[in-house]
Structure formats: C-alpha cells, structure tokens
Amino acid sequence: MILGPGEWAVVGLSLKVALTATVLSLPFGLLTAYVLARYRFPGHGALNVLVHLPLVLPPVVTGYLLLLTFGANAPAGRVLEAIGLPLAFRWTGAALAAAIMAFPLMVRAMRLAIEAVPPALEEAAGTLGASRLRVAATVTVPLAFPGILAGTILALAKALGEFGATITFVSNIPGETRTIPTAIYAALQVPGQEPAAFRLILVSVAISAFALVASEILARRAKVAA
C-alpha cells in the first residue's frame, strides 16, 4: 500500500501517541487493578467509579475537562509548561487523552484476571515468607499474565482509535496532534480526499488486526508456559 509522506507521519505519530499512552499507563493500570481486586477500603467504590468514568462520559466532556485542567491558563498546565512538559495542543496531550480514555479497558481486563488468581495461592506464598510485593510479582502477576496482556493490547487499540477527547483537548494539528482517527475525520471533511481517508482506514484495520492476533498468540504462549 502506498502512503504519502503526510500519511506516514500520521501513522508514525499515532503509534508514538498510543505506545506512549499504553506504556506509561501500564504500571498505574496494574496497580489500580491489583488494589481494586485485592483490597477493600473506604473509597473502593469511588475509585472504581473514577476509573470507569471515561468509559461512560461523552469523550468530548473528558477532553474539555482535560483542557480545563491542563490548558495553558490552568494552574496545572502552567506548572507543566514551566517544567518543559506542555500538554495542550501537543502530542504529549494526545497521549494523555488516549491514556485516560484507554485506562478503564486496561484496568477492567487486568482486574478480572487478578481476581481469577486463587487467593489460596497467595496465602501459601505468604506463609513461605514472601512479602506482599513478592507475592504479587511471583504469583499474582505471572498467573494473571494472559489477562494483563489482553488489557494492555485492548488499551493500545483504544489509544490508537481515540478521537473525541483528543480532538477536544489537543485539536487536530498536522505533525503534532493529527493521529489516524483525526486525520481520517479531516480527510472526510474535504471533497476528493476519500482515497486518502480510505488508505488510513486500511492501515487502522491492519494495525488493530495485528494487535489482536499478536495478543492471542502471546496469551496462548503464556498459557503453555504455565
């Protein structure tokens, strides 16, 4: 398939944004999933709601809230600008929007996988002298690995496809925040650009299919190893 240089830039930026979002949210997602699965505390329900909010809020609302929080005139935005990490209308902001929108899917899959690990095994590990951290690292996470992987892939796919919050928070700036979905949207607004849109649609389908197949294979391998 022949992509123009502009389209390659869009694909490259999309991958950069989605991978950044996924990799950086992975530790937080895992921690949140573990805490939700294994601990009961006041605020457990509130945390659960907060994590899942982006799943049910209109994406444009999430994007606008991000703009209110991290925009150039907001205090948080000014602090980040000062330390050299501006978010509004930057690709970093696109990554944050994608991460937040993908977070519920990631946490949900990981939490279900962790809940499926028998607490009896964790108890046994504890009596063998393993600290909670070691139990999590050597028993819980390895046994939940297929689900953790599935959550990661799901988050990556969601991050690649994120549109509403992204375009609201960081707009649609070629070379900076124009990801595959916003590029497709832009192309469809201009008469005669349908072929370009169609090429990006094919890329998007190919990446998604590849991600799903890859996760399936990895999960199967993990299962065989276990």
Next chain:
Amino acid sequence: MTGRVEIGRSVAGFTLDFAADLAPGVTAIFGPSGAGKTTVLRAVAGLTRPDRGRIVVGGETLFDADAGIDRPVAKRRVGYVFQEPRLFPHLSVARNLRYGARGGGTDGVVDLLGLGSLLDRRPATLSGGEAQRVALGRALLSDPRILLMDEPLSALDLARKREIYPWLDRLRAEARIPILYVSHDIDEVARLADRMILMDAGRVAAEGPVAAILSRAGTAAATRAIAGGLLTAEIAGHDVADGLTEARIGDQRLWLPGRVGEAGERVQIRLDARDVTLALDRPERISALNVLPVTVTAIDTGPEAGALVRLDHQGQGLTARLTRRSVAALALAPGQRVYAIVKTMSATPARVAEIGASGRER
C-alpha cells in the same frame, strides 16, 4: 515447652476460645467440622486475626492483642500445609520447593520425602499424594519454627494416605519443631499423633496423650465416637497360615489381623468402644480371639441408652460402650475385675499404628 497459643475470636454465632501449650512432636487437633480447628491454625499463621490472646512460638511473640503485636504472615516462619496442595501451577516442582527456601540446599528435604524424581515436573502432572508431599517439602524448606498441617490427607483416598504415612513417620522422627495436625479422622490421629487436643464448638474439650484421650473420651455427642482405647503392645510373631499377627502386652496375648510389623517392634492398636464386650467370667468356646482381663475404673452414664465403662488393663486404659441395661444386669461397679472381649477383626489394619523399635516412647 516451645510455645503457647491462647486465643479468642468471636464472629456471628461462633466463639473460639482456645488455649494450649506447644510441644515438639505431633499434636493433633481433633474435632467435628465447625469446631474451630482450622481457625486455630490460621490464627497461628497470621491468616486470621484473633480478637484477643497471644501466640508465642519458639520464644517469639507472633501475636499479642494487649501489646498490639501482630507479626505479618511472611515474618512468622510457619510452615503451612493446607488441605489442598496449593502448589504454584506456573512453577516446576523444584522451583516450588525453592520458593520459600532459607539457607542450605534442598537435598535434605528432597531425600527425606523422596521428591528426587519429581523435580522437573509441573504440579498439574502430579498425583494428589505426590502434590501433597511436594507441598510438605516446600513448607519444610522454609525452615519453619512450627509446622501447621490442616487435614493434609483428607482429599486423598485410603491408598494414597497409606502411601504418605511412611513419609510423615520419617518427618516426625526427624522434625525438632512442634507440628499441629488438624484432622477429623480418628484413625489418622491414632496413626500419627503423640498428643491430641479435642475441640468442640470452639473450645478445648480435652487435651493430652492420644491413648489417654481415647480411653477417657466423654459422653458428649462430639467425643463419643472416638471413645475406645489405644493399646501399646509388642509384636511377638506372625501366624502365616492364618494370616494373623501375635502381639503381647506383658504376658497377655493379642491377635491382630494381617501381617503387621516385625517381631520386637511396638504396635499401637486402636479399639473402638463399641467393639469391646464385657463378660464377668472368662468366656469359653467363643469366636473372639482376644480376651483381656481388666478392672472397671469408672462408669459414665449418658442421657441416652448407652454407658461408657472405663477399664484398666495393666495400666493401659480402654473404654467399652454398653447399654445401661447391660451395665445393670452385670451389676458392674468400679474395682470389679471382668473380661474385655475384642474381636480380632475390629483391629483393622487402618487402626494399627506401627512404631519402629527405635520409635518414641509415650
């Protein structure tokens, strides 16, 4: 004394009130389901938090409600063998064994429990008995100060249990630490334990050497089923033609079914109080081979039709369970000399505990 457990815990409709000293050797915690046996083990391990009391093992206080001490599970150095093996399915047997290993190699325990041929296997490929042996080895390798075993054989059939007994005997002979062994199988207790703690409805109903508890077991529903006796005898020889084993208590001869142990070894014979019959005169021309002269020491009459007649045979206690009508008809009274008749086949092999010549003295 290597420790003491003295704990209380109240949850909806159930109160646990347990106190016992910990001694080296195997102490069975016996009782019906729901008596609180597992809760005691979990409290010692730190998996369940008691409301009150203290737990001291090997000189270290693991829990003290008043002093606010509650050592985390991982720091307690308890070996816990659960009802199910709980092996880590994603690790090989060797890595399961090394998971909690402290210092030294694993060779000693691998030899002790015969695990050498299993090391490269995955837990999913082990039989129930093998998996439980690996779980025991894994617990031992963490160099525990106390070993907690929660009905580790209850999921196994009789054949698999018999397969594991010899390994547990070796462990008992070598272990220098207290072993708390929860069970609701009295044969298993007679087979494995030195002492027993009888629990009922969250309380300690009786505590002491197994033989003493069995011969004294009370009239309460929870303990009636275990009343009987645990007689220690010495094997004198075998009658191969009839398939019997001859044992002696002093000059008194006892026949046991099957071939058990070797001449000169000590054997323990568990008797069920319901299998013991009493006669005022030495009976002649009866099928039962074992007739023991005994002295009546006490008669416990329960609220129902039954009565427990406590007996003494050369210093060893046993109990016969008769109807109150029979007790009246024979006019039994403490101090009376009578004959206890025990069918040989009542001492079934599961009720025979072999003790090596070098075995422990009770």
